[in-house]
Amino acid sequence: MLAPSNKNALRVPCVLMRGGTSRGPFFLETDLPGDPNERDRFLIAAMGSPHVLQVNGIGGGNPMTSKVAIVSRSSQPGADVDYLFAQVATDRAFVDVSPNCGNMLSAVGPFAIEAGLVPAEIGETTVRIFNRNTSTTVEAVVQTPAGVVEYEGETAIDGVPGTAAPIKLTFLDALGSKTGAFLPTGHVHEFIENTPVTLVDYAMPMVLLRASDLGLSGDEPPDELEANLPLLERLEAIRLEAGLRMGLGDVSGSVVPKLAILSAARHGGTITSRYFMNAHRCHKGHAVTGALCIAAACRLPGSVAHDLATPSLTSLVNLEHPSGRTEIDLSFDASGQVLRASLVRTARRIFEGNVIVPASAVAAPLEGMQQGGTHAQDHHTPTALLRNSSGINDDRRTL
Template identity: 40%
Template sequence: MPYRVPNAFLIALQRHPKPRPSEHPKMNTTHSPQIPLRAVFMRGGTSRALFFRAEDLPPAGPARDSMILSAMGSPDPNKRQLDGMGAGTSSTSKIAIIAKSNHEDADIDYTFGQVSVDAPVISYKGNCGNISSAVGPYAVEEGLVETSDDQATVRIHNTNTGKIIVARFALQNGLPKLDGDFALDGVAGTAAPIALSFLAPGGSSTGKTLPTGKAREVLETDGFGAIEVSLVDVSNPIACIHAQSLDLTGRESPAEITETPGLLDKIETIRIAAAVRMGICSLVEAQTTMRNLPQIAIVSAPTDQDSPATNIVLRMISTGQAHASSPITGGMCLAAIMKLPGSVAHELARANNDASQPLTIAHPSGTLALDADISGSTVDDFSVNAVTVFRTARRLMQGEVMVPRHRISDDAEG
């Protein structure tokens, strides 16, 4: 069956969902060397992703993954993804699969995939907070949700974690408003803000906010000895480490972290040990297919170099790469355990004079502010009710991504 692509922007503008066929008729035959696959390229926060409609893809499994890997240009041993839509970094090698939801508390089902740059692997374990911010605007532009004249509230069911995210943003002529004065560190210019509320995000991957029931513990690693960590799971699991434990100041740039001999190998060893300790996966899975979790949060105390509002300084490692800013999910974990006495983050964090003020995390590209609604102050009663963060998002491109037929399984065309 040939793939047909609607002009999604005009569909949203005109509310007339009539699909437009691929421009070249030969591309819609079973003999064409490539399959045109409807897709939208979105920026969400400080990340980018290819967005697909679930109806355009095969069911979950090897056939679907082979199409997505080819579309993104993975695996690429050169780590550049030049033959696809990825850009060789963890923050730009992501996909989202969207469908209308049958969940009673949601409008949209959203499945996130972290695509490995250099291996034929897509991890569906965990979520991406940045890409979550693009789901609401995408759903409105695709005509998947009903909206009022000037405001949208989209309830999103993240299938990876089973959690609900509520996105609220302004509309202009029925479409997501773009212009505004909200500045997002790591993204040039200003735009209209999107409020994202992650409801009851604790235990998204492991079933517990504190997977081991401890605020702090010593983790034994293979070849690098013992290291003190805090293990927490709020939307995504992280292992939080004092920068000094890695012989770092905590102010190194991503390039300096990458160029420090042996450092990323040591951090990867810690990640593997933490994945097993947290019950995320087996040792073999952590070494092969589960390469994105937990993220590693390297933290340090704020200094005079930081604004008075800064509570903690972060350098995040995600899928073996030093992050240029801060993943939202990593920030959510930090915002939570900064309020947990005994944790690594609580020990280093500067407390707010006004407890109602948001928590601010300094990262290489600026700062990230989050509102964390926390209950309890001990490991026995600690829980996260909700975390709210503001992002921006924009549709960058729409149309068809071309998937070479010889790279996908026969089942992908059924």
């Protein structure tokens, strides 16, 4: 529930955290409006959208730094906390809760422990996280050697300077995260716009393409790909048709499904990827969920990924991307189907305090605001937007 800073502004507790190669504010759900539309208007104002630099908010002017995590105690059997990811557009008044973000997810465990939602153990603390965007569960192992979260360590991940404590993420049920099937169309290989594609859903619905089929080498820098307007138009046409075939409907207003342009590994890894976060932005590194999806597809004979992957496949998949590599560890059931996928990330708590937004930005719809994505758990009883200034929200005490 929101607290007034003065009659014209709202003050809401948040913690800015880096999760993997992403960054954004973390909120307790109880501190935000219960109505999804009011919540989205608050997030847009807090991040400073719509503005490409987000100069009037705390966003970073880039999809990797315009992300939000909303955390609460879980009512799901076997889960400790619920995590709702929100991607806030930089250039329009739009919040998308269709996808999950595995990088931001890596900071959910530390945040939940320090917010008092999960008691810390001595040594390591396992936090079971229910992702509301995809209705899947992820197990995070957080370093808590003295019964408190330890962020310092010797683990390095490509795309982030320095080292930090490792956080192991294991995706327990990522198969068919949004579509309900590993192969939503039932085909390993098909054509869209006369281009071979594999449409697959593991942790993230994706369209996998071969770089050579697009006239590319596959190791182009992201900026070069983003400047290739004919390529972007072709990719978006393919993505829109893929969304229809995968049962996702009209995806013109969503960032799902994602796209990856694949090629052979060049530096001793398994495969090379260029991952598109939306219709015109190529990731400077790689998304976690996208990496898991490509890793699973590498084990799928006949898929675009399998045809490009190194012949000597093992349970470890090393995905090469513009910032380096991401290593994914796959486990399989008796039939050879991917059962679980794990990888190691790091996180950092950057600052804690309150974000202040104009009350008017939350109370009334923004002109031109687009409706965000939906997910299975996005139904809340609306709460009062402003509370009595003498009221105390007890859930804030541990922030």
